[in-house]
Amino acid sequence: MKNFYPQQYQTDSEFNINHNYLKEQFSDYKEIFNEIEKVVRDGDFTLGQSVNDVEELIAKEASTKYAIGVGSGTDAIFLSLKALGIGPGDEVITTTYTFYATIGAIVTAGARPVFCDIKDDFNINTEEIVSKINSKTKAIIPVHWAGRSCEMEKINKIAFDNNLYVIEDACHAIQGEYKSKRCGSLGDLGCFSFHPLKNLNVWGDGGIITTSNEDLANKLKLIRNHGLINRNTCVEFAYNSRLDSIQAVIARYLIKNKLQNITHTRITNAHLLDQMLKDIPQVNHPKRFSELKEVFHLYVFKVENRDGLYQYLRENGIDAKIHYPVPMHLQPAAKTFGYKIGDFPIAEIAANQTISLPVHEFISFEQIEKMSTIIHKYYSSI
Missing domain, CATH: 3.90.1150.10 (Aspartate Aminotransferase, domain 1)
Known part of the structure; x- marks a missing residue:
């Protein structure tokens, strides 16, 4: 099976009014190269200082205490589920009207997606959620479709009443708000994507998870990096999903400028x-x-x-x-x-x-x- 993206890029480039705006967005790429040069000189390619910087900036943007850089928006959802201990035998309620990654993260975590319909705003119909809950249900993943927040007060009330976690799929919703509160701060965990066609984008894949729960933040920092607490000590065999330092440079540049x-x-x-x-x-x-x-x-x-x-x-x-x-x-x-x-x-x-x-x-x-x-x-x- 061939990679279908090159042909898609070629076809899309032929339009006068285009969804793809990356050439214009990064026409000042030489300024970014100057910042990338420091990463090359310092050799801090893996979880370097630029990742720390982006985590601080995103935590501030999302009004949370912590942000944890990971390999993609998909990984953000997957690792959030794993950090909460959700896996085989568990069910996660979400919307059927979303990008493949939302469901792929649930399935690859070992859980079963349980779908709800949507309302006319394309977001999950909160009135259907309660009827989907059973003893296997562990979490709700509302998707802020197209950058419009779901009805988070209702969703959080349902979650509280049923002892469920809420993971926001906020991959479309950087700087989005619900009743003056930022998307990414409205559930237990918030997941963002830095994919090249997202509002905040990089030159490849990248993602970040937001939370104000210190224990979850520490767990996520652990499992994104093989379960290492230092160079020689692995306390939990886990995953390799680190936000790349060079991609973090690009995200940092866009956030600031x-x-x-x-x-x-x-x-x-x-x-x-x-x-x-x-x-x-x-x-x-x-x-x-x-x-x-x-x-x-x-x-x-x-x-x-x-x-x-x-x-x-x-x-x-x-x-x-x-x-x-x-x-x-x-x-x-x-x-x-x-x-x-x-x-x-x-x-x-x-x-x-x-x-x-x-x-x-x-x-x-x-x-x-x-x-x-x-x-x-x-x-x-x-």
């Missing part, structure tokens, strides 16, 4: 598109709430005749995406869990109706107008 602008511009661009598209009856946005700070890792909405609009946008040079056309319970990998079409109807409708447009910080007002104009033109012609 760009993250605030990234967040602000995405919010501004998303709200502009909300206004420009609100007069189209075939377009259905999630309702926005003042108690939520959405950071728009994705700008996702439902439309009528989605596949036709998707094709029309791409024919007109706009890199429209579908996130994602098949919910997790209907993926081939999920057959073993016995779910079928119709089990989670709202998620299935979303999979057939949603479309995503780029709103990153390098999208201009003129490009936003162009996207709006093309969508208006499409629906006026059918």
Whole structure:
């Protein structure tokens, strides 16, 4: 089986208005090279000082006491489960409308994912959670889809009443907020991704876990690094999932110099598109709430005749995406869990109706107008 990413990168690069903005974001790469040079000179490639720096910066961003750098956002979820002692025979409640990594982390930890449907905002339907709880249930993983926080007060109350852990999949939600509290500080553990197309991104994979629980923080620092307490002493055979020092340099640079602008511009661009598209009856946005700070890792909405609009946008040079056309319970990998079409109807409708447009910080007002104009033109012609 060939690596499919190079062809995807080539295809995506041909669009005039693109989801991929990495060339622009890192056009100042020589400044980052200067900081990487220090890592090379010092030779501190593994859990070096730049990792410590990023952990301190992210803990501050997330309003938690601790942050633990790991190899990826997927590893952040996986290691969070392992730190909580969750594994074979256990069940974890989560949403079927998420990226593969959420479910992959649960399964590779040895636990069984138990799905809930979503609400119209694409986040987990909290009203379904209680009915899924049994003696095997150990945790809830709410996913802050596209950078919009879940209903965390309700989720935490359910967890408290049933003695469950809450692990936030906040991989889309750096600087997102729920009732003025930062995503990543709302559960027992918060998981973030530094994947190249995340709002805070690096030049490969990387992730970080946030918590205010000292025991969990210490456990995570242990199991991300083979269970070592020093060079010669292993107290627990564990994993190799360390945030790379060079990637940490890049994350540190963005946090200090760009993250605030990234967040602000995405919010501004998303709200502009909300206004420009609100007069189209075939377009259905999630309702926005003042108690939520959405950071728009994705700008996702439902439309009528989605596949036709998707094709029309791409024919007109706009890199429209579908996130994602098949919910997790209907993926081939999920057959073993016995779910079928119709089990989670709202998620299935979303999979057939949603479309995503780029709103990153390098999208201009003129490009936003162009996207709006093309969508208006499409629906006026059918």
